[in-house]
Amino acid sequence: MLSVNEALKLIKQHVTVLADEAVGLSDAIGRVLATDCHSTLDSPPYDKSMVDGYAIRSADLTESGGQFQILEEVIAGAVPTQSISQDTTTAIMTGAPIPKGADAVIMVEYSTRHPESPDVVVLNHDPVNAGTNILYQGTTLKVGDKVLQAGHAISPATVGLLAELGVSAPNVFRLANVAILSTGDELVPIDQQPGPGQIRNSNGPLLQSLVRNAGAVDRVLGVGRDNLDQLESLIQEGLNCEILVLSGGVSAGVKDLVPQALSNLGVKEIFHKVNLKPGKPLWFGIAESDDRKRLVFGLPGNPVSSMVCFLLFVVPAIRALHGGSFAPLSSMRATLTETFKQRGDRPTYYPGVMESSDDGIIVKPLRWKGSADQLTLTMANCLVCFPAGVGEFSASEDVSVFPLPW
Amino acid sequence: MLSVNEALKLIKQHVTVLADEAVGLSDAIGRVLATDCHSTLDSPPYDKSMVDGYAIRSADLTESGGQFQILEEVIAGAVPTQSISQDTTTAIMTGAPIPKGADAVIMVEYSTRHPESPDVVVLNHDPVNAGTNILYQGTTLKVGDKVLQAGHAISPATVGLLAELGVSAPNVFRLANVAILSTGDELVPIDQQPGPGQIRNSNGPLLQSLVRNAGAVDRVLGVGRDNLDQLESLIQEGLNCEILVLSGGVSAGVKDLVPQALSNLGVKEIFHKVNLKPGKPLWFGIAESDDRKRLVFGLPGNPVSSMVCFLLFVVPAIRALHGGSFAPLSSMRATLTETFKQRGDRPTYYPGVMESSDDGIIVKPLRWKGSADQLTLTMANCLVCFPAGVGEFSASEDVSVFPLPW
Numbered sequence: 001m002l003s004v005n006e007a008l009k010l011i012k013q014h015v016t017v018l019a020d021e022a023v024g025l026s027d028a029i030g031r032v033l034a035t036d037c038h039s040t041l042d043s044p045p046y047d048k049s050m051v052d053g054y055a056i057r058s059a060d061l062t063e064s065g066g067q068f069q070i071l072e073e074v075i076a077g078a079v080p081t082q083s084i085s086q087d088t089t090t091a092i093m094t095g096a097p098i099p100k101g102a103d104a105v106i107m108v109e110y111s112t113r114h115p116e117s118p119d120v121v122v123l124n125h126d127p128v129n130a131g132t133n134i135l136y137q138g139t140t141l142k143v144g145d146k147v148l149q150a151g152h153a154i155s156p157a158t159v160g161l162l163a164e165l166g167v168s169a170p171n172v173f174r175l176a177n178v179a180i181l182s183t184g185d186e187l188v189p190i191d192q193q194p195g196p197g198q199i200r201n202s203n204g205p206l207l208q209s210l211v212r213n214a215g216a217v218d219r220v221l222g223v224g225r226d227n228l229d230q231l232e233s234l235i236q237e238g239l240n241c242e243i244l245v246l247s248g249g250v251s252a253g254v255k256d257l258v259p260q261a262l263s264n265l266g267v268k269e270i271f272h273k274v275n276l277k278p279g280k281p282l283w284f285g286i287a288e289s290d291d292r293k294r295l296v297f298g299l300p301g302n303p304v305s306s307m308v309c310f311l312l313f314v315v316p317a318i319r320a321l322h323g324g325s326f327a328p329l330s331s332m333r334a335t336l337t338e339t340f341k342q343r344g345d346r347p348t349y350y351p352g353v354m355e356s357s358d359d360g361i362i363v364k365p366l367r368w369k370g371s372a373d374q375l376t377l378t379m380a381n382c383l384v385c386f387p388a389g390v391g392e393f394s395a396s397e398d399v400s401v402f403p404l405p406w
Numbered sequence: 407m408l409s410v411n412e413a414l415k416l417i418k419q420h421v422t423v424l425a426d427e428a429v430g431l432s433d434a435i436g437r438v439l440a441t442d443c444h445s446t447l448d449s450p451p452y453d454k455s456m457v458d459g460y461a462i463r464s465a466d467l468t469e470s471g472g473q474f475q476i477l478e479e480v481i482a483g484a485v486p487t488q489s490i491s492q493d494t495t496t497a498i499m500t501g502a503p504i505p506k507g508a509d510a511v512i513m514v515e516y517s518t519r520h521p522e523s524p525d526v527v528v529l530n531h532d533p534v535n536a537g538t539n540i541l542y543q544g545t546t547l548k549v550g551d552k553v554l555q556a557g558h559a560i561s562p563a564t565v566g567l568l569a570e571l572g573v574s575a576p577n578v579f580r581l582a583n584v585a586i587l588s589t590g591d592e593l594v595p596i597d598q599q600p601g602p603g604q605i606r607n608s609n610g611p612l613l614q615s616l617v618r619n620a621g622a623v624d625r626v627l628g629v630g631r632d633n634l635d636q637l638e639s640l641i642q643e644g645l646n647c648e649i650l651v652l653s654g655g656v657s658a659g660v661k662d663l664v665p666q667a668l669s670n671l672g673v674k675e676i677f678h679k680v681n682l683k684p685g686k687p688l689w690f691g692i693a694e695s696d697d698r699k700r701l702v703f704g705l706p707g708n709p710v711s712s713m714v715c716f717l718l719f720v721v722p723a724i725r726a727l728h729g730g731s732f733a734p735l736s737s738m739r740a741t742l743t744e745t746f747k748q749r750g751d752r753p754t755y756y757p758g759v760m761e762s763s764d765d766g767i768i769v770k771p772l773r774w775k776g777s778a779d780q781l782t783l784t785m786a787n788c789l790v791c792f793p794a795g796v797g798e799f800s801a802s803e804d805v806s807v808f809p810l811p812w
Contacts, residue, residue: 079603140779155812157783160612163596190569197485206566332762356738373546377563406561
């Protein structure tokens, strides 16, 4: 059976980044830049004061401070009109341009206006070096510098920088449409009371949330019944999206028609079954036509298996379609707070609660009741991975944990 | 001067959770439950098969397996009609109810249909205990159990659980409206070329992104000029929101009219200035009227100071308004990868890049060029906190890091 990493490699081979589009800056958070971004300005655009204070020639300040004639007051947004010469100063605000002749700014806190001559200020400050409290033109950005590379994920900090550069509609990669199809005759809509042998279709809303959490666009197709014609029609609709996620119908049961429906529609199986728990029955295939490649994930019907497979396999594909790198769910090492008995022969992803302590990251596995147990998962903030073949893990042993991305 | 923690305590005193409302499940991610949630069903709702296979009486399986007469086939969504007696079985799919009389299910992988009698199956499997591959009714949820508490933040996993319980419109706390007002005569709109002494209003889009990232609703008021009447009119509009965030205009400069405008409108100052860098000029006040309390944050005008103050002080307030706990930005310990010289006498929040290594979390401070340097912040994934009063930190020393929430 394929390992998780082997399965990821196969998926990666079929992922191609989407086309690009321009989006308004306020909708750009989380999107990935499709083109490099160069600076169109110097930042700061002029030598600027970093404080409210008095612009002087540093040479004019002695051990006992100094007394200066105020030439003018320059607020942020205004421009100095006079040059500073010996023992003259301009009152200047944070962000305002440094007047010619000045090479330092003394903070307003060290100043006293002369009681009789309001245009004279006494600065009680030790001598300073040239450049004190001045941010020189082009210190942080210079015209023409490459400031952001294609592939950069736009954060609020990036939005601030792009706004400073006047980029009001950055060029980013398109978002993936992800179709969601739950399958199974036992499923009823969530606002309906399940009859005997029935359960509510919780996978639909779960997968919709996971798609949104991954930053993609959800297209909910509803429930496919165990009926080949109806299944094929829904799958056909789903193949209009870059990714189709099915849940249920991928085990080896008599009525598991999904693989057959997919095959009838020309979806080619890439792999079926991966060595992990929960999630072994994972199915992955592709549909190619008109230069378009669609990814199809058949997730197990149990909601927890569905979620684990989505996080491990679908999220990396979405990220790569969006222009990010195809990377596995990020993990870190953590120390077990209690002993844990691993049952079964597959690597197991177990819900846990991790936290930062003085001794590093620690993690406590939760008492999970199997792959239908959604309740325990609502209390978890990570998945703990226990490798196969080790029976018992002792407290203080290190394991891999995957923080849940919410 | 107030410490960061003292300032947080003062803010906390004025935060009251918002009213509740019902929202559709697909819009509920990230929202906080306003009422406890009890289970309306047993989960599973019946004793159910965890595998595709054959339901039998465990007593009928011997060391050499067994041969069974197939009574019927039950798919998920269907209900068994016959009881299992000695050496009879029902073919059953994952999720289907266990027929009466059966107490174990043997996986289909261990079965061979009899070549001549298709209604006879041979099970090549060692003896099993009662309960094998059965998930009993009510194992994960029982009718009446409290499953989620008010205050729980809804994750995709919660959406799955709520869907299972038939909660299609959970009761959650309202989202805060956050008004954003940039101030300063030097600001021009981002699609405009700045003239001499001007800069683009990057704080507007930056703060809008930060508000959205924190899950609140942004209301962008535009730019307040250094003109008391116009400022008062915009602030008045902002006071319709639960939070008003101003940027700029809170230093001690001549034209800093913001504190005056706020005072004229009855906004009461709670504190001004906090002992941190960047962000010292932070201003916080409240406006009370008609049983409503509005929080007003005056953030420094430099974009990086603005962002640090937003993350440290505004985000906890938003979280608490949304029904979460009022908690400081979460932090962890990390090991410096290089020496760092701390300049200045205040605790400093410095952009850095942290990562998980075999030796735990490590962090590298970035070469930051001061509080107008947005570029460096786009490369950071955390803030590193260097306490005041320590001149030099050596490589391998531990410091606090605050992962950026994106």
